[in-house]
Amino acid sequence: MEFTCYTLPNGIRCIHKQVRSAVVNCALTVNTGSRDEEMSEQGLAHLLEHAFFKGTTHRKAFHINCRLENLGGELNAYTTKEETVVHATTLRGDFAKAAELIADIVFHSTFPQRELEKEKEVIVDEINSYKDSPSDRIFDDFEDMIFVGSSLGHNILGCKSALMKYTRDDLLRFVARTYNTDQMVFSVIGNVSAKRFKDTCDRYFGGMGESLRGFTRDAVVPVASFSKELHRKCYQAHCILGGRAYNLNDERRVVLSLLTNLLGGPSANSLLNLAVRERNGLAYNIEAGFTPFSDTGLATIYFGTDKERADECLELIDLELTKIRSGKLSDRLLHIAKKQYLGQITIAMENNESYMLSAARSFLVYNNIDAMETIREKIGTVTRDEIVAVANEIYGTQNLSMLMYR
Numbered sequence: 558m559e560f561t562c563y564t565l566p567n568g569i570r571c572i573h574k575q576v577r578s579a580v581v582n583c584a585l586t587v588n589t590g591s592r593d594e595e596m597s598e599q600g601l602a603h604l605l606e607h608a609f610f611k612g613t614t615h616r617k618a619f620h621i622n623c624r625l626e627n628l629g630g631e632l633n634a635y636t637t638k639e640e641t642v643v644h645a646t647t648l649r650g651d652f653a654k655a656a657e658l659i660a661d662i663v664f665h666s667t668f669p670q671r672e673l674e675k676e677k678e679v680i681v682d683e684i685n686s687y688k689d690s691p692s693d694r695i696f697d698d699f700e701d702m703i704f705v706g707s708s709l710g711h712n713i714l715g716c717k718s719a720l721m722k723y724t725r726d727d728l729l730r731f732v733a734r735t736y737n738t739d740q741m742v743f744s745v746i747g748n749v750s751a752k753r754f755k756d757t758c759d760r761y762f763g764g765m766g767e768s769l770r771g772f773t774r775d776a777v778v779p780v781a782s783f784s785k786e787l788h789r790k791c792y793q794a795h796c797i798l799g800g801r802a803y804n805l806n807d808e809r810r811v812v813l814s815l816l817t818n819l820l821g822g823p824s825a826n827s828l829l830n831l832a833v834r835e836r837n838g839l840a841y842n843i844e845a846g847f848t849p850f851s852d853t854g855l856a857t858i859y860f861g862t863d864k865e866r867a868d869e870c871l872e873l874i875d876l877e878l879t880k881i882r883s884g885k886l887s888d889r890l891l892h893i894a895k896k897q898y899l900g901q902i903t904i905a906m907e908n909n910e911s912y913m914l915s916a917a918r919s920f921l922v923y924n925n926i927d928a929m930e931t932i933r934e935k936i937g938t939v940t941r942d943e944i945v946a947v948a949n950e951i952y953g954t955q956n957l958s959m960l961m962y963r
Contacts, residue, residue, distance in 0.1 A: 560916065560926055561751050563758060567767040568739035572920050573754040574746045574913075581652040581747030582910045584644035585659050586917040588740035591713040592638045592774060592850075594731075600680075600715015601723060601731050603636045604673075607680060608728055609643065610634075611672035613665040618672055624658050625651070632658060636713055639850055640918065646910060649748050653757050656743075660761040663736070668725035677720055684714050691791040691962050692842075692861055698787065699797045699960045703855065707777040737770040744917035746909045777801075777853050782958045789962040794867035795859075798874065800956040802847060802854035805922050810849050811935050812947045813856065818901070819894040820877070821845025821858055828881075832873045833860060839870050851922070856951050864963050871959075881948040886941055895936050902932060 560572045591602045610632075611618045625632050630647035632655070643663055645655035687693050697712045704710035743762055745754055782800060789795075803810040821829040821844045833843045843860040862870050880886070906912045906929070916926045927935075950956065 559928060560920075561754065562920070563755055565738075565758060565763045567763065567765050568737075568769070569741045569743060569758075569762050569765070570920060570924075571743045571754070571758045571762070572745070572916060572926070573749065573751065574916075575749060575751070575754075576746060576909065578746075578748050578909065579649055580646060580909070581649050581655065581745065581749060582644070582646050582913045583652065583655055583659065583743070583745045583747070584642055584914060584917055585663055586742045586744065586914070586921055587641045587663075587736060588639065588770075588921055589641050589735040589737075590637050590639040591711065591715075592708045593735050593772075594708060594711075596708075597719075598727070598731060599711050600713075600720050601727060602641060602735075603713050603715065604677070604680060604720065604723060605728050605731060606634045606636045606641055606643075607676045608668045608673060609662040609666050611676060612667050612669045613661050614667060615661055615665060621658070621662060625655060628654070630655065638709055638713065640921075642914065642917075644910070644914065652745070652747060652749055652753075653761075656745075656757050657761045659743075660765075664765050668728045670725050673723070673725060673728075677723075680714060680720060681717055684717060684720075687712075687714065691789055691793075691795045692859070694789075695795045695797055695859070695960060695962055696857070699799070699857070699958075700855065702783060702785070702960065703780060703799070703801060703958065704777055704853075705780055708775060709777060709850065709853070733768075734772070737768045738765060739767075739769050740921070742917045742921045744913050744920070746913040746916075774851060782954075782956060784959045786961045786963055791962055793861045794864040795861045795962040796867060796871070797857050797859050797960050798871075798957055799855065799857035800951065800958050802856040802951050803849060804852050804854055805849045806851075807849075807854075809943075809947055810847075810854070812939050812943045813847050813854075813951060815894060815898055815936060815939055816881070816944055816947055816951075817845045817847040817856065818898045819890075820881075822898075823901070824897060828877050829858065829860075829874060832877050833862075833870055837869075837873065839863075839866050839873070843870075867961065867963060878948065878952045882945065882953065884941065884945045886944060888941070891939075891941055891944065895939065899933055899936055903929065 563571045634643040647655045701710045840860045840862045
């Protein structure tokens, strides 16, 4: 493993990779997201992410905002269905300041009610911006349907009516229940020695009391495939095809990741981009995605097009999926797909911030980080038969659902 790993007595895991750079990237990744909210807490995980920046026992909001920015660095955070991440980028000499600030806002936030009320208005504006963006909103609606009856389904932002009722006591209870030290990873990539890394972790994170996870996530319930149209005020038709997919511990996720990239990855020569955009000029954007969760996953194909030509797009997509499901994937195309995907991963790993965040998530889930040679081997051994089997299971008619705005 390229990373130095160190576990504090309170259970916080720390990982570090030393590279030659004037910049240090660091983050605290917590295995807590919107999925861990109870029914009466929807939107609370995301509100908490915002509230971290509003004051601690040591600092007011202004001082939090200025601490790293005045040094040319930056502090930020984001919330997903299963994680919350607070991350910073600084010059090498300011690494300890960044670590101390992250520890301060996560473990010593006071959540002043006056600041919370102002931040709720900011989140309301964020909710409204999502509603004005059908290409974003359709994903939320689709996930609501695919994961109906599960906390995975509801929107990360929550709803306005619930949001306005939350108090600092609600945040404190949520933190006490879900921010467990055995579910945290502090990750660092930069020109920091192993000793300095360990000393910094001990100093700023080692003094926190131990807190063990005392709950398990609710299992998702079965759902039948569906085909639905919703009428929204939008100029285009927006459409998602997809269904449930493999979880983080299913080895077939590697095969599906490769298939997803082949079908609708970021390259202009993805199969769906060639069929729908390049050869027929039907869509500006068409993409495929795969998101694995702890016990399930989500595979999607999204496109936006003229309302009159949406059915034509669906026919072209079905044609490409049928080719894959029936085994019409040449050895040459599979070889190119593997080489392309490996190249994208290698280039992405050159972005230290991106690599740090993905490594932290890997360590959080697997307590391990695959070396590039291991990744290369896993992708290189994928066979055409495996691609066909996964395509039939994930993109077969029995699993495929559709939601369209038109």
